[in-house]
Amino acid sequence: MELDIITIGECLIELSANAKMLDAGCLYKYYGGDALAAGIAASRMGSKVGFITKVGNDPFKDYLLDSWQNEGLDISQVKLADEQNGMYIIGRPSIDEKEILFYRKKIAPTKLSIDDINKEYIESAKMLYLTGITQSLSPSANEAAEYAFKLAKEANILTAYDPNFHPSIVSAETAKENFFRVAPYIDILFMSTKHDAVNILDIDSAENIVKKIWDMGIQTVILKSGEQKCYYTGYNGNIFKTDFYTDDYIDTTCSGDAFNGGFLHAIRQGFTHAEAVKFASIVAGLQAKGIGAIKSIPYKDEVYSIYRSNNG
Numbered sequence: 200m201e202l203d204i205i206t207i208g209e210c211l212i213e214l215s216a217n218a219k220m221l222d223a224g225c226l227y228k229y230y231g232g233d234a235l236a237a238g239i240a241a242s243r244m245g246s247k248v249g250f251i252t253k254v255g256n257d258p259f260k261d262y263l264l265d266s267w268q269n270e271g272l273d274i275s276q277v278k279l280a281d282e283q284n285g286m287y288i289i290g291r292p293s294i295d296e297k298e299i300l301f302y303r304k305k306i307a308p309t310k311l312s313i314d315d316i317n318k319e320y321i322e323s324a325k326m327l328y329l330t331g332i333t334q335s336l337s338p339s340a341n342e343a344a345e346y347a348f349k350l351a352k353e354a355n356i357l358t359a360y361d362p363n364f365h366p367s368i369v370s371a372e373t374a375k376e377n378f379f380r381v382a383p384y385i386d387i388l389f390m391s392t393k394h395d396a397v398n399i400l401d402i403d404s405a406e407n408i409v410k411k412i413w414d415m416g417i418q419t420v421i422l423k424s425g426e427q428k429c430y431y432t433g434y435n436g437n438i439f440k441t442d443f444y445t446d447d448y449i450d451t452t453c454s455g456d457a458f459n460g461g462f463l464h465a466i467r468q469g470f471t472h473a474e475a476v477k478f479a480s481i482v483a484g485l486q487a488k489g490i491g492a493i494k495s496i497p498y499k500d501e502v503y504s505i506y507r508s509n510n511g
Contacts, residue, residue, distance in 0.1 A: 200323060201324075202247045202249045202323050202324040203241070203246040203247045203248065203324065203325050203326060203464070203467045204241050204246055204247075204249070204324060204325070204326045204460075204464070204467065205248070205250075205251065205320070205323075205327050205328070206234040206235065206237055206248065206249070206250055206251070206327075206328045206329065207234060207250075207251040207311070207316075207327075207328075207329045207333055207343070207344060207347055208232055208233060208234025208235055208251075208308070208330060208332060208333040208336075209234070209235070209252060209303065209306070209308035209332065209333065209336055210230055210231070210235050210252055210284070210285075211230065211284070211285040211301075211302075211303060211306075212228065212229075212259055212284055212287075213228070213229040213230050213231040213286075213491065213492060213493075214227070214286065214287070214288045214289070215227050215229070215288070215289045215290070215291070215490070216290050216291070217290075217291050217292075217490065218290060218291075219290050220288070220290040220298055220300075222292075223290060226288065227491075228262075229491050229494045230262075230263060230266065230493060231287065231452070231453060231493055232252075232332075232492075232493075233330050233332050233361070233363050233453065233456045234328065234329055234330050234332070234333055234456075235252070236456035236457060236460065236492055236496065237328055237361075237456045237457070237459040237463070238250050238272060238328070238460060239272070239460065239493055239496055240456065240457040240458075240460025240461050240464070240482055240486070240496050241460035241461070241467075242270055242271050242272055243270070243496055243498045243499060244461060244464040244499050244502060245468075245499050246463070246464045246467060247271075248272050248273065249274075249275070249276065249320070249323075249324065250267060250272045250273070250274055251276045251311075251315060251316070251320075252277055252307075252308050252311065253277070253278050253279070253282075253307040253308050253310050253311055253315065254277055254278070254279055254280065254284065254307055255280055255282050255283040255284035255285075255306065255307035256279045256280065256281060259284045260279070260284070264277070275320075276315070276317060276320055278315060279307075280307040280310045282305060282306055282307045282309070282310060283306060283307065284306060284307055285301075285303040285306035285307070286301075286302045286303075287299060287303070289452065291450060301367065301368065303368075308336050308340065309336045309339075310339070311333075311336060311337070311339060311343050312339035312340070312342065312343050313339070313342055313343050313346045315343060316346050321347055321350045321351055321354070321356070322350070322354045325356060325357060325467060326356065326357045326358070326359060326463055326466075326467060327347060327351040327356055327358050327359070328358075328361075328459070329344050329347065329360060330360065330361045330362070330363045331360075331361070331362040331363050331364060331369065331374055331378065332363050332365070332368065334377040334381070335373070335374075341380070344381065345380055345381055345384075348381050348384035348385075349384060351384070352384045357466075358384055358385055359386065359387035359388075359389070359459070359463055360378075360381060360387070360388055360389070361389040361390070361395075361455070361456075362374055362377070362390060363395070363455070364391075364394045364395050364398050364399065366398075371398040371399070374395075374398060374399055375398070375399045378399050382415055382417065383416070385417050386417065386418055386419060387417075387418070387421070387463075387466075388412055388419065388421070389421050389423070389455070389459050389462075390408065390412075390420065390421070390422050391423045391424075392423065392424045392425075392426070393424070393426060396408045400412075405424065405431040405438070406431075406438060408420070408422060409422065409431065409438050410433075412433065413433060418435075419433070419434045419472065420432070420433040420434075421433075421462065421476065423455055423458070428442060428443045428446050429441060429442050430443075430476050430480065432473070434472045435472075439473060441473070441476045441477060442480075443480055443483075443484060444477075444480040444481045444484030444485075444505075445484040445488070447488065448487035448488060449487065449489065449490060450487060450489065450490050450491065452491070452492045453492035453493065453496075454484075454486050454487040455483065456492075457483045457486040457496050458479045458480065458482060458483035459479070460479075460482070460496075461475075461478055461479035461481070461483065461502070462475050462478070464478075465478040465479060474510070477509070477510060478506050481502050481505050481506055481509075482497060482502055485501065485502065485505075
């Protein structure tokens with residue numbers, strides 16, 4: 200099977216309520232995970248996507264595997280582990296307020312290792328995507344991420360990476376180490392100006408961030424600026440700004456991941472970088488209008504319809 204994109208990372212059970220945890224009478228079940236969210240966003244746009252992870256052999260196992268198959272993901276490289284599946288619980292009492300708890304220590308995806316990376320499988324894809332969250336799972340997962348990138352680079356497969364820095368998950372120092380560990384293999388870099396660039400590069404100016412990344416040999420940089428409600432794209436010696444599709448949102452959980460999946464899909468389909476950012480912004484904007492990380496990711500027909508109406 201020839202795949203458009205392979206993503207590597209974790210999956211967590213999502214339990215959510217549209218209220219404070221104190222007041223929640225019940226929690227709604229779904230699932231999340233940053234690399235998985237990007238993969239499903241690309242899949243819902245029409246890309247053929249493979250997902251590499253480890254799933255806990257617990258009561259959530261069949262729910263996860265069945266859900267991914269229903270999404271059209273290739274899960275031939277998903278393996279079972281004796282450890283349990285991870286979880287996060289999120290309360291959303293209002294648009295501007297969010298409570299979140301992570302339970303992701305000693306979970307199945309932490310057992311990812313080089314042994315789970317199949318050379319022929321990686322070479323079957325046109326793009327490989329992973330994140331700093333994937334690296335943060337465990338030392339063996341970090342090794343697996345670097346190994347997969349090496350294989351992709353040797354096979355001239357396009358690579359994409361998002362540090363996705365979260366201080367509740369990893370320290371700024373570790374995030375910086377993880378980034379520079381894989382930086383030589385990155386073709387496309389996604390970064391937030393507020394979290395990633397400031398903590399990893401110690402730079403907060405969009406133009407200086409892009410130039411720094413170019414100096415490192417990374418060809419394409421997409422900066423997400425929530426403060427300015429826009430994206431800055433650096434490609435082929437040019438830097439251009441694209442406004443968010445919308446600033447009318449309900450829940451931005453994983454909207455950045457949805458953007459990444461939409462962008463990679465669009466590039467794979469032959470869109471220019473400027474077109475791909477506009478397309479991906481629609482994916483992210485529609486996702487943020489709904490509740491839930493992956494549940495609210497839009498589908499192909501809606502996104503393409505809006506893109507075509509906005510861009511002739």
